[in-house]
Amino acid sequence: MQIEVRNLSKKFGRVSAVDHVNFEIEQGKLIGLLGPSGGGKTTILRMLAGLEKPDAGEILFQGNKVNHLPPQERGIGFVFQNYALFKHMSVFDNIAFGLTVQRKSKSEIRDRVHEMIELIGLQGLENRAPHQLSGGQRQRVAFARALAPSPQLLLLDEPFAAIDAKVRKELRTWLREMISRVGITSIFVTHDQEEAVEVADEIMIINQGRLEQKGTPWQVYKEPLTPFVAGFLGESNLLHNPAHIVGFESAPRPHSEKARVLIRPEAIEVGREHEISNLSAAALGIVRSVQFRGSVWQVEVEVGEHRLLAHRTLEKETLLPGEQVAVLIHSLHLFHDEQSLFLENELKRANTRAI
Amino acid sequence: MKKLNITVTYLVFLLLLIIPLGQVLSSAFSTGFSGFWSALTDPQALHAFLISGILVGAVTALNTLFGVLLAMLLVRETGISRRIRQFLNAVVDLPFAVSPIIGGLMILLLLGPHTALGAFLEDHGVKIVFALPGMILATLFVTFPLMVREVMPVLQEIGTDQEEAAYTLGAGSWRTFWRVTWPSIRWGVLYGVVLTVARALGEFGAVLVVSGNIINKTQSATTLVYQQVENFNFVAANSLAFVLAGFSIVVLMTLEWAKRRKEV
Structure with a gap:
């Protein structure tokens, strides 16, 4: 999905979390929102998802304004920082949730869930409860759950933050491959520059609610536009x-x-x-x-x-x-x-x- | 030292709980089982149990519904200003601090037959005070914090992530509540229900004030016990008390079980 954001702003109390941010994202790109903690990255992501209301500005999906749409109607998938798996449901039911909402037939749901489970390589764990999975496995289930209803845009909030360093590297490569295989436009938030550079097609550097620079990792590294970007990346x-x-x-x-x-x-x-x-x-x-x-x-x-x-x-x-x-x-x-x-x-x- | 502590604890337990309960039991059966049975099957007693049953049923249903709703509102509704939230939060605890008799009096002073509101309602055929609705109101007042205070911390603990995840997957708020929120809070709600049942069944002061304790009309099991004692019918009073106590013990055992499930 092609995305455009114009003059997006959001305040929490007196603090300006997002301050007149403009950008455009092409169909099929994998974008990393990179910046220090508390810089407004997650708020931008949540506004794209419809989980947070912007104070001003416009969000357009495929040229259509979506500001008024609730998260249910935006056609997005969201992977939460702590995965937010439904803890009372099995792996199967978690992945099937979005499909049952769409009132798909039983056999359709079963096929799609099995397809997703195969994609994430967790065959045989369908009936496990989330608490019986490792961090990396939970991450994969959250990813499959978000993708199962075939969203147009995938949003990931610090997808690797809660995973230990070694598994994180593997998972990074894995996620990159998955996303390019599915071909879905994706935006992920991270405060880890190495992660952003390694995974993203393009990165957007966010600091104090402002978009400092957008470009390929190499461009941003080679030609930083502001001292902040220069200092933050590399x-x-x-x-x-x-x-x-x-x-x-x-x-x-x-x-x-x-x-x-x-x-x-x-x-x-x-x-x-x-x-x-x-x-x-x-x-x-x-x-x-x-x-x-x-x-x-x-x-x-x-x-x-x-x-x-x-x-x-x-x-x-x-x-x-x-x-x-x-x-x-x-x-x-x-x-x-x-x-x-x-x-x-x-x-x-x-x-x-x-x- | 440890031994002494244990002995003292057992002694207190014995003195405060077991002996009085034994006393109730022996007095209830002092004229044999037939005395116990006839005291319970007396029409007045049967009616009192019926009133208590209706009272407990209605109060538990209403308190569960509004308690869960208010807990959701206080924890989840970010649209309310902080001050209003703090105020509501404080008001919820009011019945803990106010004596039940005062609670009953408040209802009497607001809706009694000599007040504007009470007279107006009575003219339209709605009798609140000295009737079942007043007793339900009074018991609701007393039991109000129990459900809210059980559910709120559970809601706070589970956070909003799972609910938001459900929204992004297309689920509306109704489906999200039943499929995602409810399974997480149900044991907390059950715990609240059990507490409400126990409290509603045992409530005396507030109910006595608003009911007028009219035999075969507004008399509940607890107020009947009180009246039988006043009339020196100790066998009847103790028989009723024994049944109430037995029921409460069963309810509290359920509570223990629910508590264990909640912790899982």
Whole structure:
């Protein structure tokens, strides 16, 4: 289903939970709503479902306004954070619930439920009660229950939050496959950036009730529009002024206090002088600390007034704290005047383009 | 020390419960089984039991219906402002704090034959005070908190997730209530029913005030016991009391059973 949201707003008391949010979602896409807890993601999802009434704004499904429709008539499936399985019903009856509401015949219901149980791979557990299932199994049943009545839109509220880390990874892959197999437009809420990046076709970053940015995970990572997005997705160094960074001498001088400079750790090359690819574009720095981060070394290096975090691959020689090194900054993002600039090291190559 | 505690507990139990009950029993059968039986099958007693039965039935039905509705309203209806909710919540407990006799008096002062409302209703052929409706009202007043207070915490505990899930699956509020909410609250409701039955059967003060205790008309089993004692008919009084006590014990056993089911 194609979805459009215009100027959607919702307040709880005086707190603005959702603040003039606009977006459009294409048919068949899997969208991740990503942002810190309490940012309004779940409220947006609940308004799409009709479980919460917006104070202002419009929600359109396939171009038709659905604001006035109750959840029963929106043609959606909803997977709740704690699954909300009907605890007095068996797995079979849970999945069949939406179908009995539609007054399907007994044999139709049985066939559809068995189809769903096969899809989620829980054959033989039809008669179990929800409390006899593991977290991952409950999650699958909740998913099947929401999909059984063939909704046009699937909404998932923190679908993996209540599952332990190892199962979560498996389930993530599983859910992605299921959704692409069924081909249903889906929106899920998460506060875990790794989850959003891994699962979603597109992510929407929500902060303090506002939509900060929407795009593919790669786009949002590569070209963050706001300092918040830059800081939230991936690791980054945030500075106030690019003035004293070697290679960025002619960058625009931001006047406002709100201006920010963002440098990704992987955009910083740290090493002994003979290792650096383009020494003329590098500055000198002193290693302050070195930390093993699983797949890379994280090196904290002091360059002039700044302290920067950089990544260094494991196969290179280990740097020692106190050592003098060359620091080459390949690129940075500059945010000022409501604008976002991506700058590359001008001593390497003079090239500035607005995003 | 532990032994002493146990002994004291047993003693108190014996003194307060077992001995009086034994006394009731021995007095009821002091003239043999025939005395006990004739006291119970006396037309006045039979009528009193009938009145008590109607009273318990009507009160339990009404209290269950309105108690569950009010509990749903107080817990689920987010449209009501917080202040109104707090006020209603406090009012629910009022009958716990007010003596039943005062409860009865309130009804008498509001609907008695000498009040505007009472006279108006009587003119239209509706007799409330000194009749069954008044007794039902008085007993309802006394038993009102029992159902609400049983169901509210259960509703709060189960939360709204399952109900919302039912809505998103297309179920209306009626189906959602019966298929999703009711199975979760039914043992709580049963517990409330049992409490209501026990309380309604044993209620004396409020009923005495509004009924006028008219023989073969508005006399309930409890007020009949009171009258028989006044008339020094101890065998009759104790026979009735024994039956009431026996019934209450059965009801309370049911309560224990319901409680265990509720905890499952």
